[in-house]
Amino acid sequence: MTTPRERRGAVGNQIPPLIALIVLWMLLWGEFSWLNLLIALVVGIVVTVAFYLVPVQLSGRLHPLHTVVFFVRLILDIVRASIDVSWLAVKPRLVTSNAILEIRLRTRSDLILTWTAVATSIVPGSIVVDIDRESSILYLHVLNMQSARDIESFRRRVLDTERRIVRGFGSSEDVERMRGVRPADRRASRLKGTS
Numbered sequence: 001m002t003t004p005r006e007r008r009g010a011v012g013n014q015i016p017p018l019i020a021l022i023v024l025w026m027l028l029w030g031e032f033s034w035l036n037l038l039i040a041l042v043v044g045i046v047v048t049v050a051f052y053l054v055p056v057q058l059s060g061r062l063h064p065l066h067t068v069v070f071f072v073r074l075i076l077d078i079v080r081a082s083i084d085v086s087w088l089a090v091k092p093r094l095v096t097s098n099a100i101l102e103i104r105l106r107t108r109s110d111l112i113l114t115w116t117a118v119a120t121s122i123v124p125g126s127i128v129v130d131i132d133r134e135s136s137i138l139y140l141h142v143l144n145m146q147s148a149r150d151i152e153s154f155r156r157r158v159l160d161t162e163r164r165i166v167r168g169f170g171s172s173e174d175v176e177r178m179r180g181v182r183p184a185d186r187r188a189s190r191l192k193g194t195s
Contacts, residue, residue, distance in 0.1 A: 014052075018044045067168035070161075074119055077157070081124040088144060099145040100129065103158050105136040107166060107174045113138075115169070116162045126154070 018041075025040035026032060088096060105113060113136055117128045120140065130139040138158065145151050166174045 014048050018048050021047055061169065061171060063168055066164065070164040070168045073164060074123075074161075077123045077161075081126075085124040085143065096144050097146050099142050099151065101140050101142055101145075101151060101154065103138045103140065103155055105138065105162050106159070106177060107162065107170065108136055109170065109174055112162065112165055112170055112174060115165050116158070119161050119165065120158050 021044035022037070022040040025043060026036060029036050105116060107113065110133065113131065113133065117131060117138055120126055120138065121128045125143040126140050128138055129141050131137070132139070140158070142154055145154065163178050166178050170178075
C-alpha cells in the first residue's frame with residue numbers, strides 16, 4: 001500500500017514529461033493559442049496516464065556554474081572530436097583500430113547513467129552499443145584506439161563527463177560519492193606515473 005507522500009511523489013515525477021509533451025505539441029503546431037494549450041494538456045495527460053513509465057527519480061538539484069561548465073566542455077569535446085574524425089576520413093593511408101570498451105560508471109542513478117550515455121554518444125567517434133543498468137556499465141564502440149594510453153584517455157574522458165553531469169545535476173549522495181572517488185583516482189594516476 002502506498003502512502004500519500006509516495007503518491008504525491010509519483011504524480012510530481014510525471015509533471016516534467018507532461019510539460020515536455022505540452023511544449024512539443026505547441027512547437028509542432030507552430031502557434032500559441034489557448035485552444036492548442038488545452039488540447040496539449042489533455043493529450044499530455046492521456047499519454048502520461050496511458051503510457052505510464054517508471055518514474056525517474058530527479059535529484060531536485062541544479063548547480064548553475066557546474067551546469068554551464070558541463071555544456072561548454074561538451075561543445076568543446078564535440079568540436080575537437082569532429083575535427084579528429086574529419087581528419088581520419090581524409091587522412092592518406094587510413095589505418096584505424098577501433099575498440100569496444102567497457103566503462104564502469106561510479107553512480108547508480110538511472111538519470112545520470114542515461115545523460116552520460118547520451119553526452120558520450122553525441123561526441124563524434126564513439127557510440128554506446130549497450131548498457132548494463134544493474135552494474136552501471138557502458139559499452140562503447142570507439143574509433144581510432146591505437147594504444148592502451150588511448151583507451152585509458154578515453155575512459156577518463158567518459159568518467160570526467162559523468163563527474164561534470166553529477167556536479168551539475170546529481171543528487172547530494174552522488175556528489176559525495178564523486179568526492180570520495182576523485183582523490184583515489186589522483187593517487188592511482190600518480191602511482192602509475194612513478195612506476
